[in-house]
Structures are given as structure tokens and as C-alpha cells.
Amino acid sequence: MGLTSDRAGGAAVLRRMLARNRGRLALGAALLMVHQMAETAVPIAIGWIIGQAVSTGDTAAMIWSVVGLGALFVLLTSAWRTGARVLTVAQQREAHRLRVEVAGRILHPRGVRTELRSGELLTVSTSDADRAVWVLEVLPWAVAALTAAVASAVTLLVIDVTLGLAVLIGTPVILGLMQLAAPLITRRATDQQAASARATGMATDLVSGLRPLRGLGAEAVAAERYRAASTEALGARLRAARTTGVYIGTSVTVSALLAVGVAGFAGLFALQGRIGVGELITVVGLSQFIIEPLGVLARLPGVLADSRASADRLALVLDAEPLVPSGDGAAPASADLELADVNYRSLSGLSLRARPGELVAVLARRPQDGEALAQLLSGHVPPADYDGALRIDGTDLVELDLGHARRVLLVEPHHTDLFAGTLHSNVVAGRPDADADAVQRALVASASTDVVDAHPHGLDLVVTDRGASLSGGQRQRVALARALVAGAPLLVLHDPTTAVDAVTEQAIAEGISRLRHREAEPLLHTTVLITSSPALLSAADRVLVVSDGRVVVEGTHAGLLETDPDYRKAVLR
Known part of the structure; x- marks a missing residue:
């Protein structure tokens, strides 16, 4: 799915939803109009029955009237049930479609430029998607309610011109006055949903970072920040509720007063002989019934405001510009990585080269240098955010076709997540067609075989969301196995062994070297290890030491241990 779009805000999102569902909306609106017309016909039928059958004592007319009234109720019930089901x-289908669209934007390889945090993105893709589609229900109901109001007014005109004009004039006046409050309701709804999303986003981030918070002893500070965000969300919610409550209360009261006024004048006209008893029953019934469609019309601006506010938030993601461009360059012929005079975050004039077939280790004396290098190599950094050149096989990364670049270069970050599923589904996530032999070799190289062997279900062991059912070391090894199974020609691993013991770390270092550089075809794979692990450094062909954002020394692990005291101090722990 591409990221170029002619979308323009929440209004365009709503228009697109209406266009995509115009068939069902038309059918649903037609059925609801039938329902409302049948509802309007009920007091008319009752008035006619009283005037023509009850007052005359005609038994046959009475029987047929009851049968006709029953048929009318069957019609209105069937039309309502079918119309409501269609809508x-x-x-539900449109909400699902929106969730998929938002998820597609968030997960697109080119990324999206947005200031929303992960928790807020979750809110947008769930509750905002559900709220935005309210427009698909409220508009057909509004059309049906307006039809009922017009039908009631026409009926009253036939009975008495004064009563009909009261409804025909009063209804537009009420609707016009209600629309004056729509902008305020929209603002309050937007503020409330934004505040709720911020609170949800903070809660999500706090839960995912609970262990580090406990390690820092920062639980109280984090709780206070969330309390402040939650209080802000509560205040916004109460302001929106007060505005909506006053609006609905006022509109319903005015509508009820109109209905009571019509009924009162009908009673007066009946006493004056202007209308008969059956007509009086019809007018009273219609005056009571008309409160319902007027109430639907009264709630219309509030629901539209909520729907528009959610659509605006959806547009923040759906209209977001891509983070990185996609070139049209051909697939690189080799896994030759070169960085030339790169300035990005803490990196300052960094230059390095990893040639095809090499296993290169990068020791960053400052953790932020390692983080910046891994982030830059991931391909998620816009070209405008860094200076210098990042090339694969002599071609700048931004000039390569995005699909080719993703197949050639894989960066496994330090903080990795597993997915809900099984061990097997997680290990082959990057290469679903991997055979059993490839999976087994990756498990051995990542020292993950004991994770599989420790459970009766083996690779079918159920893994919960984020791998919470596994220990930190197990998660790290399974994630490493996943990266190895993918078999990318150019693989970058950032601190892949920080949660394992020294013996396991040595086995992993040997496994990575064997799988990617001894068992594989010559010059097929290039591996970059961003690490301070002595075991991984010793497995590398070359070690590049980065200090103050640039490479300051280069050599083998053994050679640097002998000649560089600072290196020896950094790695011997």
C-alpha cells in the first residue's frame, strides 16, 4: 500500500466512508423511512378507526381495522429490524476497514511522520475508528426522522392548516437553533478525545516500561504523571458531557413544548368543532410521536461532532507523510555496507565499511552512539535528518527500491518484541517459507534449542503478547533466531546477548560466526555486531571502536586487547 494520498482531514475521511457504503446507507435509510412512515401512520390509523369504526359501531369495519393495524405494526417492525441490521x-465493516488502514499506515516500511505516541496510535486505531463510523448510523436515522416530521406536518396540514404550519415552521427553527451549538460540541468532543488518547498512551507506555521504572525507583513519579493526565482527561470528558447534556436537554424540552402546544391547540379546536374526535386522536398521537424524530434530529449535531472529532484523529495517521522516501534502484548485487562522514544525533563524521563476507563488530564507548548507529542503519531515519552517505553496494540507501533494501538489510534492535502465537510462528515471522532445517540451524546458532526442549510442546509452545510468557534471555534468543532465519545478506545486531549468561553468550558468538560466515557461501553474508560483549568481539574479523561519534581505532579483538588500554578496560568485565 502506498503512502501518497489526496486525503485532506477528517471531513475527507467521513466523505470516503459515506461513498464506500452508499449502497447500504441508501437501503438502510429507505427501510428506516418506511419504518418512520409506518410509525406516523399508526396515530392516523387509530384516529380513523375511532372516527369510522368505533363511533359508528360497524363490526366488520372494526375487524378489518384491527387486521390493518396489525399489518402496519408488522411492517414497521420488519423495516426497523432489517434497516438497523443493514446499517x-x-x-462494523467500515470500522474494520479503518482499523486495517490505520494499522497499514503505522506498519508501512516507509513509516509515518506523526507526533502521536504508541498508546495514542492504539486509541486511534480502535476507539476512534469505532466512533468515526457513527456517522453511518446517524445520517440514515436523521433522514428517516426528517421524513417522519414532514409526514406528520403534512397530515396536520390536512387536518388543520394552523396545526400543520406550527410543525412545518417550528421544526426548521428548532433545528436551526440546535446547529448554532454544533461548533462548541465539536471542539469539546475533540478536546475530550485528545485528552483521553494522551492518558491511554501514557498508560500503555508506563505498563510496557514497568520493569525499568521499578529499577529506577521512579514508580511514584510515573504514577503522578499519569494521575495528572487522567485528571485532564476527566475534566475534558466532564466539560464535553455538560455541553452535550445542556444541548440535548434544551433541544428535547423545546421539541416537547412544540408537541404539547400542538396537542393543546388541537383540543381547543375540537371543543370549537373545527376538528372531529378521530382527528383529535390523530393530532394528539402525532404530537406525542413527533417528539421521537425531533429527538433524533436534536442528537444529530452531538453525534456528528463525536464522529468528526474521531475522523480528524484518524486523518492524523492516514494523512501523515512517509518518513523515508522509496527509490527505484535495483537490488544490490552484494552486501557491501559503507557509511561516509555521517552526522546523526551523537554520531559526528562517522565513516566505516563492512565488506561482503565480513563479520564486523562495532564497540561504542557511549551507548548513545550505538543506538544512533542502529537507528540509522534501520532505514527509518529520513534523509533530511542526517548528513553524509549510507550506501549498500555503492548505491545510496534512499535511492534503492524499498522492497529491495528491506530484503538485503535487516537490523535487529536491542529492544525486541515477540508476537502472540507460538515459538515457531515467531521464529519464522521474517521468512514464513523457511524449512525445518533452516529453523533448526538458527535455533542452534542462537542457543535457543534449550528453550524449545524445555517444554513438551517444543516449537508449538504458546507465546503470549510481547513474549511475556518467556524470560528476558529466552525472548532475546528467540528474537535472534528469528533474525538468523530471515537470512538477510546484510544483518545488523545491536547488543543481542545482554540478557544471557557468559557461557550462552560464547555459544551464540560461535553460532553466528558459523551459520553466517562458515556454513554459508563465501561473500554471501555481511554481519555487523554493535556490542561490547568480549565473546562477540572475539568472533569478529574486525573491531571498530567508536568514540565521540566517530571511529577512533580499528583492529582485531586480540590485537586491541594487547595494544589499547582503553579498549581493554571497556571490554574486560
Whole structure:
């Protein structure tokens, strides 16, 4: 799915939803109009029955009237049930479609430029998607309610011109006054949803970072920050509720006063002989019934405001510009990595080269240098955010076709997540077609075989979301196995062994070297290890030491241990 779009804000999102569901909306609206017309016909039928059958004592007319009234109720019930079902299907399918669109934007390889945090993105893709589709229900109901109001007014005009004009004039006046409050309701709804999303985002981030918070002893500070965000969200919610409550209360009261006024004048006209008893029953019934469609119309601006506010938040993601461009360069012929005079974050004039077939280790004396290098190599950094050149096989990374670049270069970050599923589904996530032999070799190289062998279900062991059912070391090794199974020609691993013991670390160092550089074809793979692990450094062909954002020394692990006291101090722990 591409990221170029002609979308323009929440209004465009709503228009697109209406266009995509126009068939179901038309059918649902038609059925609801039938329902409302049948509802309007009920007091008319009752008035006619009283005037023509009850008052005359005609038994046959009475029987046929009851049968006709029953048929009318069957019609209105069937039309309502079918229409509501059609609109519900439209809502649920559109909400699903929006969730998929938002997820596609968030997960797209080119990324999206947005200031929303992960928790806020979660809120946008769930609750905002569900709220935005309210428009698919409220508009057909509004059309049906307006039809009922017009039908009631026409009926009253036939009975008495004064009563009909009261409804025909009063209804537009009420609707016009209600629309004056729509902008305020929209602002309050937008503020409330934004505040709720911030609180949800903070809660998500706090839960995912609970262990580091406990390690730092910062639980109280984090709780206070969340309390402040939650209080802000509560205040926004209460302000929105007060505004909506006053609006609905006022509109319903005014509508009820109109209905009571019509009924009162109808009673007066009946006493004056202007209308008959059956007509009086019809007018009273219609005056009571009309409160319902007027109430639906009264709630319309509030629901539209909520829907528009959520659509605006959806547009923040759907309209977001891509983070990185996609070139059209051909697939690189070799896994030759070169960085030339790169300035990015803490990196300052960094230059390095990893040639095809090499296993190169990078020791960053400052952790932020290692983080910056891994982030830059991941391909998620916009070209405008760094200076210098990042090339694969002599071609700048931004000039390569994105699909080719992703197949050639894989960066496994230090903080990795597993997915809900099984061990097997996690290990082959990057290469679903991997055969059993490739999976087994990766498990051995990552020292993950004991994770599999420790459970009766083996590779079918169920893994919970984020790998919470596994220990930190197990998660790290399974993630490493996943990266090895992918078999990318150019693999970058950032601190892949920080959660394992020294013996396991040595086995992993040997396994990576064997799998990618001794068992593989010559010059097929290039591996870059960003690490301070002596075991991994000793397995590398070359070690590059980065200090103050640039390479300051280069050599073998054994050679640097002998000649560089600072290196020896950094790695011997």
C-alpha cells in the first residue's frame, strides 16, 4: 500500500466512508423511512378507526381495522429490524476497514511522520475508528426522522392548516437553533478525545516500561504523571458531557413544548368543532410521536461532532507523510555496507565499511552512539535528518527500491518484541517459507534449542503478547533466531546477548560466526555486531571502536586487547 494520498482531514475521511457504503446507507435509510412512515401512520390509523369504526359501531369495519393495524405494526417492525441490521453491518465493516488502514499506515516500511505516541496510535486505531463510523448510523436515522416530521406536518396540514404550519415552521427553527451549538460540541468532543488518547498512551507506555521504572525507583513519579493526565482527561470528558447534556436537554424540552402546544391547540379546536374526535386522536398521537424524530434530529449535531472529532484523529495517521522516501534502484548485487562522514544525533563524521563476507563488530564507548548507529542503519531515519552517505553496494540507501533494501538489510534492535502465537510462528515471522532445517540451524546458532526442549510442546509452545510468557534471555534468543532465519545478506545486531549468561553468550558468538560466515557461501553474508560483549568481539574479523561519534581505532579483538588500554578496560568485565 502506498503512502501518497489526496486525503485532506477528517471531513475527507467521513466523505470516503459515506461513498464506500452508499449502497447500504441508501437501503438502510429507505427501510428506516418506511419504518418512520409506518410509525406516523399508526396515530392516523387509530384516529380513523375511532372516527369510522368505533363511533359508528360497524363490526366488520372494526375487524378489518384491527387486521390493518396489525399489518402496519408488522411492517414497521420488519423495516426497523432489517434497516438497523443493514446499517450495523455497514458500521462494523467500515470500522474494520479503518482499523486495517490505520494499522497499514503505522506498519508501512516507509513509516509515518506523526507526533502521536504508541498508546495514542492504539486509541486511534480502535476507539476512534469505532466512533468515526457513527456517522453511518446517524445520517440514515436523521433522514428517516426528517421524513417522519414532514409526514406528520403534512397530515396536520390536512387536518388543520394552523396545526400543520406550527410543525412545518417550528421544526426548521428548532433545528436551526440546535446547529448554532454544533461548533462548541465539536471542539469539546475533540478536546475530550485528545485528552483521553494522551492518558491511554501514557498508560500503555508506563505498563510496557514497568520493569525499568521499578529499577529506577521512579514508580511514584510515573504514577503522578499519569494521575495528572487522567485528571485532564476527566475534566475534558466532564466539560464535553455538560455541553452535550445542556444541548440535548434544551433541544428535547423545546421539541416537547412544540408537541404539547400542538396537542393543546388541537383540543381547543375540537371543543370549537373545527376538528372531529378521530382527528383529535390523530393530532394528539402525532404530537406525542413527533417528539421521537425531533429527538433524533436534536442528537444529530452531538453525534456528528463525536464522529468528526474521531475522523480528524484518524486523518492524523492516514494523512501523515512517509518518513523515508522509496527509490527505484535495483537490488544490490552484494552486501557491501559503507557509511561516509555521517552526522546523526551523537554520531559526528562517522565513516566505516563492512565488506561482503565480513563479520564486523562495532564497540561504542557511549551507548548513545550505538543506538544512533542502529537507528540509522534501520532505514527509518529520513534523509533530511542526517548528513553524509549510507550506501549498500555503492548505491545510496534512499535511492534503492524499498522492497529491495528491506530484503538485503535487516537490523535487529536491542529492544525486541515477540508476537502472540507460538515459538515457531515467531521464529519464522521474517521468512514464513523457511524449512525445518533452516529453523533448526538458527535455533542452534542462537542457543535457543534449550528453550524449545524445555517444554513438551517444543516449537508449538504458546507465546503470549510481547513474549511475556518467556524470560528476558529466552525472548532475546528467540528474537535472534528469528533474525538468523530471515537470512538477510546484510544483518545488523545491536547488543543481542545482554540478557544471557557468559557461557550462552560464547555459544551464540560461535553460532553466528558459523551459520553466517562458515556454513554459508563465501561473500554471501555481511554481519555487523554493535556490542561490547568480549565473546562477540572475539568472533569478529574486525573491531571498530567508536568514540565521540566517530571511529577512533580499528583492529582485531586480540590485537586491541594487547595494544589499547582503553579498549581493554571497556571490554574486560
